[in-house]
Amino acid sequence: MSAVTQQGCFIEPRRTPGRIMEFIFFTALMALYAAYSANIVVLLQAPSNSITSLAQLAASKVTLAANDVDYNRFVFNDDIDPLHVSVHKTIIPDNGKPRFHDISYGVERIRKGLFAFHSIVEPVYRRIEETFQENEKCDLTEVDYINSLDAFTPVKKDSPYLELLRVSYKHVREVGIQAALNKRYQVPKPRCESKAVAFSSVGLLDLRPVLIMMMYGVALSLAILLAEIIVFKIKEYNCNFH
Structure with a gap:
């Protein structure tokens, strides 16, 4: 031992x-x-990877909020999926103030930790690039809420424009026009450049089980000490009495 x-x-x-x-x-x-x-x-x-899906995010103790725009209110109110409804009720509770914030406040709360902010990624990533330290970018995690798909062009079957659109879209991709537009309008996720020197802070909530165990240990040791003193006094009394 x-x-x-x-x-x-x-x-x-x-x-x-x-x-x-x-x-x-x-x-x-x-x-x-x-x-x-x-x-x-x-x-x-190492950055935490315990939350990788919307179900894990909804079941966690992370505070949920959303960007204060009309689009988000429409998205939340129009969804009927049970998982999305639970997220909706967390952000917009029946009895309480809705958790809608602007980009600056939302990004600052993300920086402090234990906070999830629903928004279009471009303005959030721009604000993160302006305010975050390099080691703070390593803890970012992105979870898709809407399950959005890339836009497409519907074409009638056997349409004479089908081959024209196919060739045109391939040409747009091959010459780099699509990549240039994506680079101009889409902001990529901030890269983690200093992963080796990034440390996650450990708060009192993380140490709660250890502190509780220590308190039980101290209480048990005091109880054993008191029992030993009582036994010693009883033996000493018996020896003196006899």
Whole structure:
């Protein structure tokens, strides 16, 4: 137990085999402790990937909000999917103030953590590029809410324009016009350039189970101490009485 808790041992074996075994045992557990500590550091450095879908986001304790535009109100009110309805009721509760904010406030809340902001990505990413530090960009996660698809052109079957549109769209892509327009109007997700030096902060909420366990341990140790004192006093009283 002393080797596991890295506290040392006051009992030393007298023979050589016992000393060798004790040395190997303490060395192995010290290496295990170092590997465990290194694993904790790696987990603090790596960005969290615990939320990758809308269902996980809705079930998490992350605060949900949306950009204050009429489009979002239309999207929320027109959806009948149960998962989307739960997100809708979280952002627009029946009894309470709706969680609609502007881009600046929403991005600042994202920067502080535990906050999800529903909006078109272009203005959000522009604001992130202006305000975020490089290491803060590594913790960003994007979840699709609408499941949107790329726009397409409907054409009647056997239409004479079908081949013309096919050739024209291929030409637009091959000569780089589509890429140029996408680069002009679409803002890519900010890249994580300093992932190796980014650490995630650990708050009191994350340490709550450990603190509760410590409190139980302190209470148990005090109870054992009180019981030992009572037993000692009883034995001392019996010895003096006899």
